[in-house]
Amino acid sequence: MKFLKGCLITFIIFIGICIIGWFSFKSNVLENLESLSGKVKDNWEKYTENIIERNAEFALQQAKNDSLKYYLKNSNELIKSKEYSKELELNEYKLNRILMVNSLKSNLNEKLNLSLDNYNQAVKEYNVYRVTFPNSLIARKTKFQKFYKYFDIRYGIENEKTMARKKERENWIKNGGPLPQ
Template sequence: MKYLRGCLVIFIGFILIFTVIYFFYKSNVISSLETRSKKVELNWKNYVESIKSRNVKLKKRNIQNDSLIYFINISEKSKSDKFTVEFEFNEYEINQNLMIENSRNEFNDVLNKNIEIYNQSVREYNTYRGIFPNFIIAKKANSPKYFDYFDIIKYGIENQNPKIKRKKVEDWIKNGGDFPE
């Protein structure tokens, strides 16, 4: 009987220790996910602020390109609180029209750096959230699922149309073969 009681005490002790460790780990994961999520959102806001500054500066110039003016107006009116395909396409069009104008945009380096920082924070969040058992805890805590990368556009250089590139990637996922460039 003493042996059985001793085994039961040890078993209950292990369960208590495991439960305490799990709750500490869970609170640490949730805290880390919130911190990383806020970092992604802050980096996105910095990027959007740079776009707004660029748009203000471009509007002050005497732009003759109606398409560029049109897409700048769309950019100003759009609600850019998160990444969307429409937002990406609009930025693609602005970049293309600025290149047609041969207009040196001093914001290219700033925007590219902001995208790089945003994508790095998205990579950190998505990777941390995808690790076992973090994804189980994140799902139960209703953390954002995953953030999207903004990786198709590089400012100041020729880019492929994001709609066409996304279509090629979707076809590649469906059919396989060589990865589209």
């Protein structure tokens, strides 16, 4: 009887330790998700501030190109959404292309590329942390975003190949078939 009582007490203590450990681990994962999500949002805000600054720089130059005016205005409107959108990425791609064709240089290209690198790094950290087992078990049942999307534009250089590859990948995800190179 003493042996059975000892086993039962040991089992109850073991279950208690497991429950305490689980709740501790869960709160740690939630704190990390909150922190990483905040880091992504902060980096996105810095990036959009740089876009606004760049748009103001070209607005002061009083560009005569109607396409440039249109994409600058569109960029300012798309930024207000406070998160990644395909429309913003496409707009920035077209805007960058117009700037390069017209040989318009921005002093902020390096700053924009750096802020995008920081954003993409924060996105990678968040996405990897969220899908890693056992974090994914906890993250699945939370309000946190499933994943953030990367922003593939580079300022001051051609992005034709990057955009073509991105379109191929999206088409592959949608329709299947052989993996694009």
